Amino acid sequence: VQLVESGGGLVQAGASLRLACAASGITFSRYTIGWFRQAPGKERDFVATISWSGGSTYYEDAVKGRFTISRDNDKNTAYLQMNGLKPEETAVYYCAAAYLGATADQADVYSYWGRGTQVTVSS
Numbered sequence: 270v271q272l273v274e275s276g277g278g279l280v281q282a283g284a285s286l287r288l289a290c291a292a293s294g295i296t297f298s299r300y301t302i303g304w305f306r307q308a309p310g311k312e313r314d315f316v317a318t319i320s321w322s323g324g325s326t327y328y329e330d331a332v333k334g335r336f337t338i339s340r341d342n343d344k345n346t347a348y349l350q351m352n353g354l355k356p357e358e359t360a361v362y363y364c365a366a367a368y369l370g371a372t373a374d375q376a377d378v379y380s381y382w383g384r385g386t387q388v389t390v391s392s
Contacts, residue, residue: 273383273384274385278387280389289346290364302366303376311360316362335351363385
């Protein structure tokens with residue numbers, strides 16, 4: 270099983286980035302996908318999650334209205350569109366997969382994790 274994140278980079282405050290999570294080795298359409306982030310010296314925090322069908326999504330309060338999670342089951346890929354980025358959102362962003370169906374914001378229910386992609390937001 271592999272989850273590979275891409276799309277990170279260095280941007281200025283207020284800019285946008287679109288992260289992608291490409292999955293292989295799983296029946297992608299049966300897995301809940303979550304995005305998490307970990308800033309230096311801090312714990313890994315939940316950002317967003319999407320159900321297997323894409324019909325349900327859930328976001329951490331601080332990103333509601335700015336971030337959008339989506340998925341393309343035909344391409345085995347999930348996305349995180351991030352608008353209005355803030356310097357405090359500098360972190361390594363990880364995607365994860367859980368054989369659940371519904372959305373989930375708890376990291377410990379996710380079985381598979383990617384290696385992360387660095388997002389750096391300058392002020």
